[in-house]
Amino acid sequence: xxxxxxxxxxxxxxxxxxxxxxxxxxxxxxxxxxxxxxxxxxxxxxxxxxxxxxxxxxxxxxxxxxxxxxxxxxxxxxxxxxxxxxxxxxxxxxxxxxxxxxxxxxxxxxxxxxxxxxxxxxxxxxxxxxxxxxxxxxxxxxxxxxxxxxxxxxxxxxxxxxxxxxxxxxxxxxxxxxxxxxxxxxxxxxxxxxxxxxxxxxxxxxxxxxxxxxxxxxxxxxxxxxxxxxxxxxxxxxxxxxxxxxxxxxxxxxxxxxxxxxxxxxxxxxxxxxxxxxxxxxxxxxxxxxxxxxxxxxxxxxxxxxxxxxxxxxxxxxxxxxxxxxxxxxxxxxxxxxxxxxxxxxxxxxxxxxxxxxxxxx
Amino acid sequence: xxxxxxxxxxxxxxxxxxxxxxxxxxxxxxxxxxxxxxxxxxxxxxxxxxxxxxxxxxxxxxxxxxxxxxxxxxxxxxxxxxxxxxxxxxxxxxxxxxxxxxxxxxxxxxxxxxxxxxxxxxxxxxxxxxxxxxxxxxxxxxxxxxxxxxxxxxxxxxxxxxxxxxxxxxxxxxxxxxxxxxxxxxxxxxxxxxxxxxxxxxxxxxxxxxxxxxxxxxxxxxxxxxxxxxxxxxxxxxxxxxxxxxxxxxxxxxxxxxxxxxxxxxxxxxxxxxxxxxxxxxxxxxxxxxxxxxxxxxxxxxxxxxxxxxxxxxxxxxxxxxxxxxxxxxxxxxxxxxxxxxxxxxxxxxxxxxxxxx
Numbered sequence: 001x002x003x004x005x006x007x008x009x010x011x012x013x014x015x016x017x018x019x020x021x022x023x024x025x026x027x028x029x030x031x032x033x034x035x036x037x038x039x040x041x042x043x044x045x046x047x048x049x050x051x052x053x054x055x056x057x058x059x060x061x062x063x064x065x066x067x068x069x070x071x072x073x074x075x076x077x078x079x080x081x082x083x084x085x086x087x088x089x090x091x092x093x094x095x096x097x098x099x100x101x102x103x104x105x106x107x108x109x110x111x112x113x114x115x116x117x118x119x120x121x122x123x124x125x126x127x128x129x130x131x132x133x134x135x136x137x138x139x140x141x142x143x144x145x146x147x148x149x150x151x152x153x154x155x156x157x158x159x160x161x162x163x164x165x166x167x168x169x170x171x172x173x174x175x176x177x178x179x180x181x182x183x184x185x186x187x188x189x190x191x192x193x194x195x196x197x198x199x200x201x202x203x204x205x206x207x208x209x210x211x212x213x214x215x216x217x218x219x220x221x222x223x224x225x226x227x228x229x230x231x232x233x234x235x236x237x238x239x240x241x242x243x244x245x246x247x248x249x250x251x252x253x254x255x256x257x258x259x260x261x262x263x264x265x266x267x268x269x270x271x272x273x274x275x276x277x278x279x280x281x282x283x284x285x286x287x288x289x290x291x292x293x294x295x296x297x298x299x300x301x302x303x304x305x306x307x308x309x310x311x312x313x314x315x316x317x318x319x320x321x322x323x324x325x326x327x328x329x330x331x332x333x334x335x336x337x338x339x340x341x342x343x344x345x346x347x348x349x350x351x352x353x354x355x356x357x358x359x360x361x362x
Numbered sequence: 363x364x365x366x367x368x369x370x371x372x373x374x375x376x377x378x379x380x381x382x383x384x385x386x387x388x389x390x391x392x393x394x395x396x397x398x399x400x401x402x403x404x405x406x407x408x409x410x411x412x413x414x415x416x417x418x419x420x421x422x423x424x425x426x427x428x429x430x431x432x433x434x435x436x437x438x439x440x441x442x443x444x445x446x447x448x449x450x451x452x453x454x455x456x457x458x459x460x461x462x463x464x465x466x467x468x469x470x471x472x473x474x475x476x477x478x479x480x481x482x483x484x485x486x487x488x489x490x491x492x493x494x495x496x497x498x499x500x501x502x503x504x505x506x507x508x509x510x511x512x513x514x515x516x517x518x519x520x521x522x523x524x525x526x527x528x529x530x531x532x533x534x535x536x537x538x539x540x541x542x543x544x545x546x547x548x549x550x551x552x553x554x555x556x557x558x559x560x561x562x563x564x565x566x567x568x569x570x571x572x573x574x575x576x577x578x579x580x581x582x583x584x585x586x587x588x589x590x591x592x593x594x595x596x597x598x599x600x601x602x603x604x605x606x607x608x609x610x611x612x613x614x615x616x617x618x619x620x621x622x623x624x625x626x627x628x629x630x631x632x633x634x635x636x637x638x639x640x641x642x643x644x645x646x647x648x649x650x651x652x653x654x655x656x657x658x659x660x661x662x663x664x665x666x667x668x669x670x671x672x673x674x675x676x677x678x679x680x681x682x683x684x685x686x687x688x689x690x691x692x693x694x695x696x697x698x699x700x701x702x703x704x705x706x707x708x709x710x711x712x713x714x715x716x717x718x719x720x
Contacts, residue, residue: 181521274435283434
């Protein structure tokens, strides 16, 4: 019999080094898989991890794209991590992301074709509000009626997707689009376009906001009373109650902040990189961000790095498809391996494996 | 030793890139696919077209592709990377790639782009699509003849003109041979999602449909029909003959190979120009898959006659008198629809129940 036994105090050294070990293990096992597919494993690994950063043709384009791809993941994951730390499980960030995009983009399109510097800030607020309001539904249902926020927030993703389909064919449809679904392209509407702040830098307002959110979360968790309450509730719920933490307030705070950040991420994405509200402009960032949050160990700096790492595997994976003809499914398996090894290493750093005789367990 | 090897390898790669522009090098043709190449439908057929290009030109051509590219912010990056990798001609094979294709094309004026099923052209962007509605007419005819419950299920993808056109064409021709026929339409909001497509097929069968038409790309509805028994289906985009002779009784096959070969040739010859192509059965872009023995011989003969009439152009799938769903007149007796109206079709014809989702 194999038994897992919790280590009394997990080593800080091992906790810090496991992500690196997970990446190395993924490279080895992934390399074997690529080799079985008839590709040079070293070349494949190099294409995924090195070429997006340093390839002479792709690098200059891919480096800024890393920020573009990572920003929404980081922004959403930061919000989620606060709730996850307190044991409040918002699984529906994808829905909040969509609703934020609809509200933010809708706010901008309502003023088409007015040119004013006030339009974009109003859109950011509308996006944050949309995501916040969508997250308040599970929040209020949980605090008033004790419903499960995991189920409610997840189900609301499907509602949001249907709403997105509806507005892209109705309310927000491009009047000059010959009846095809999809909103106006924000590139044709400068006042509402989330353009790059410096050309070819990849830095759009969503990237800036993601960095601000990382700093904000770091300060909140390490210096602020509310951050202390979040951590305490997650680690010792009973102690938190005795310490005077108001659970209703905390649930609404955690769901609200993660909803607002997801909503802003959606708004920045729809009016910037995607530059259009269309039936399936959302590409699962809200779900991937859950992985990013855990990959970064719910720590703001960790999430920043995890978001960049995920973005690297996405973009490197695309290059590997393009340059080496690797199938998309192999790339997804490779990403899956990374998460698997990370979680497996986590288990090993928190638990020790004990081999015991069968009768000992009875 | 190893470091020398990698150095040489990277030097060789660098030379490869530098030389990509040189004239003797193979023409590089790229494809952006919305689904996996093994979807057995839409993307599968585009990939067959890619393979046909390789076969036709041999060493003179190099093809690359990227599959399962989402139709959002990721599409622009995927197309840009393909252009950066030295592609001379890029086919973007789904409607949702329209604006990204235009955006990338503006940055790479020397690369030629071809966007499938869209309507926005540029100096270096062509558009192409097939008149799938001609195939839908043949399907409608067979469906109307074969149904016993008089309920025909239709798995629609997105409410865009192409899909609405297909529904109308199938309905008109089913109604013509069977006045009692009724269409039940489920909008799946996906081009490829086997689980959703299977659910839609099962729901339609439960509602009494004994014919399932699909405008989605997977074979999941075929499998659902096979399981239910006594339900017939049609292959979509690809022949899907592995489900014949029943449930799959015929199919619409997209054949992109001749077009892809012609456009690649044009790039090689330097004669490529931005065009808008909309070909049907006649030009071979739309094929009608073999009609199986599950269809009675007389129905089969009629369907083939209809196919030939569409192919020769002697019959148009939208020939009046046809009224719109709201009862207003659309086509007078003997009048045929113009391409402009068809391209932007946003209404049902008279007799179809329900509304196009807004």
